[in-house]
Amino acid sequence: MSAPAAAAPPVRRGPPPLAKFGVPLALAAMLVAGTVLIPGFASAANLTTILLHASINAIIALGMTFVIVTAGIDLSVGSIVALAGVLAARTLTSTALLGAVGPVGAALLAIAVGLGVGAALGLLNGGAVAYLRVAPFIVTLATMTIARGTARLVTGGVPVGYPDPGDAGYAAKVAALDVLHGLGGGRLPVPGLPGGFPVPALVMLLVIAVGAFVLTRTRFGRYVYAVGGNEEASRLSGVPVPFVKLAVYTIAGACSGLAAVLLVGQLRSGGPDAGTFYELNAIAAAVIGGTSLLGGTGTAWGTLIGALLLGVLNNALDLLGVQAFWQEIAKGGIILLAVLFDVWVTRTSAAAATKS
């Protein structure tokens, strides 16, 4: 009965080979098609633009991946981007602060505020999910509206940041915004790459790499998969389930805070309406990248691929001059395809499993 399974190939984290390569192949196909069909698509400038535009979503989607792998969901990330963004922008352009620590100091503080606000809101989400046992959908729905409302309340509904020319601290504020713009909109000079490599894309790659390491090479990462795979079995195995949940929502919040800082830097302002629908884009990137909403599966690199695929799609449709409304419909279709693909893979691998 214990038939040796010598022939069985080692399987990584759930998805069989086709699932593993299906989405990267789709991305590659889109890149090839874009190169052939769209003039200017394959230029270095355009490709770095795609990376830049995908970076904010990819960073948020990484945090979302941690949450979804535990079989949770975080609807509040977009609103957290707004609230963390306006508070970071406020810190950055505070006259008193600029006087005390200068533009670089203010920028560093703004980064800390953005990350801190994001992590704190994530901690609240995680606390309610892990210890009060409220459904993640409800908790984060509440945080979503509360954070959005707070962002509008503290700003009066208008963006914070770029000063009026008549502002007494005009020069200092612009200097501070420029410092943060180095992070959110700057480009690193790379030989042979006109315009350089966008800093946010670099941050994105760094964040994804760290996320991948944490998920695959740390005990905590193993616990994240375990909790999402089977919470009760994990608990009985001694996994600190509440802590793991608290941590993943905090990570999602911190990722949103980081995205907020980059966005403020990029736009030189923090808007209370920023980040609208970012939660849906993040969920889409994670799901397209192979994360199952049922929990237990998903990878950081998959999520990056998912975010890039959405970025390429947007960019290609832009270049083709497709109307924005059609772009939305196309995006929905892609998400649907990804989910159908996931269902199909799950069914076929389940069938394969019962045969063995």
Place this chain on the structure above:
Amino acid sequence: MALLALRDVTKRYPGVTALDAVDLEVEAGTVHALVGENGAGKSTLLKILAGAERADAGTIALDGAVLRLTSPRDGLRCGITVIYQEFALVPSLGADANIFLGMEPMRRGLLDGEAARRDAARALGELGATFDPSTPVSQLSTAECQLVELARALVRDARVIALDEPTAALSTRETAHLFVQIRRMAERGLAVIFVSHRLEEVRAVSSTVTVLRDGRRVWTGPTTQVDEPALIRHMVGRDVEYERLAAQGGRGAGAGGTSDVVALEVRGLARRPRFADVSFTVRRGEIVGLAGLVGAGRTELARCLAGADRWDAGEVLLGGRPFRPRTPGDAIARGLAYVPEDRKTQGLILGLLVRENATLPSLRRFTRFGTLRLRAERDAAAAQIAAVELAPGTLERPAGTLSGGNQQKVVLAKWLLADADVLVVDEPTRGVDVGAKIEIHRQLRVLADRGKAVLVISSELPEVLALADRILVMRAGRISATFAAAEATPERVLAAALPEGHAA
């Protein structure tokens, strides 16, 4: 001719044959009791009868016509109603809505609530129910829910009604009322199948008894021709006997026999209403069997020891020191491991690899500064997998792709790796084939011989008898008997496990 006739009904699950060519004839107008130990195949038989599971072979005939049952809907349409212990009722809906669920009376394309209420009231009235038919089921008692189920069978013009342990949660008065209703249904010409562990009730209400054992029908006859000791003998008599795995000398401390070092001491433990007043000890090198019927409180006790649930009275000493785990993680850190009964929902994470499952409780050992030492993890997991005789190739496969017996070996490997001093093992061989069973038994004995204290919960009497140095029997949340291995017989253990008033 019998109203209901089952022929050669066979059902296999991966690694186990739940029903093996079972015949059963139930006459109209009679109550036919179905008895057997846990795992004898009663529940499987009911599920097949209901259409909830499909038999691998055999036929079911009603009035001589062979039925094709592919879903519970088919079963109901044919006039077969199975009433499970955990009712098939929607708690938030009223009794009337539940009674007509799936066959709602309609008028001009809309629900006819008036007719539903009226007909439900009539059916419930016939059954002697006194509550308002529109009461939400969540507000009804167990006995009242049962009447709702029976009323549902009546309005559907059922011809066969099967009740699975209907009296398990009823008071004496409620049981008496139920029996009156059961007899009335039989008088109306229905065939009633009555599944129970309570042999006294079987004798009181049924006219025919069928005994199932290990998925086979071993005896059928008129209730008047058999007494309780004879029924118990039919239930426990067995074709497959396990080899008794005697304790080896030189274990833990001292040669031969069990060591004197108490590893686990439980004093007056209670989690009401599930169990109370439970006291026992497990010594190093000893395997203690915990026998009893499903629902006797054994798993609840084990979950408390494991830190998964709290107890509300009593104390536990682990290695002589007070022990009150707040989480399973606490218990594991203190050296008590709980191997849960359901490997698919509690024992394993089916989507994780075998290696990842095996090392989950002991992952701390394979971590440095939070980072996994993958090579050390792999080596340890591979060694343990080999020790439980799983093929090396399984190490990197998702646990969900293994057979039941092999999954159970993974569970075992996982807890061997955790290296706990005390193991609480809940139904270690449920649903695995005989080969895997023997291997798992051997592993547990090896553990005890290495000085571990092992508490084995098992509903399978031969397993407990073959494995344990000492046997505790639980009944209705209390320890009802303790036997040394030498003095335990299947009859004595079963008699202590069956509900009170049935001294064999």
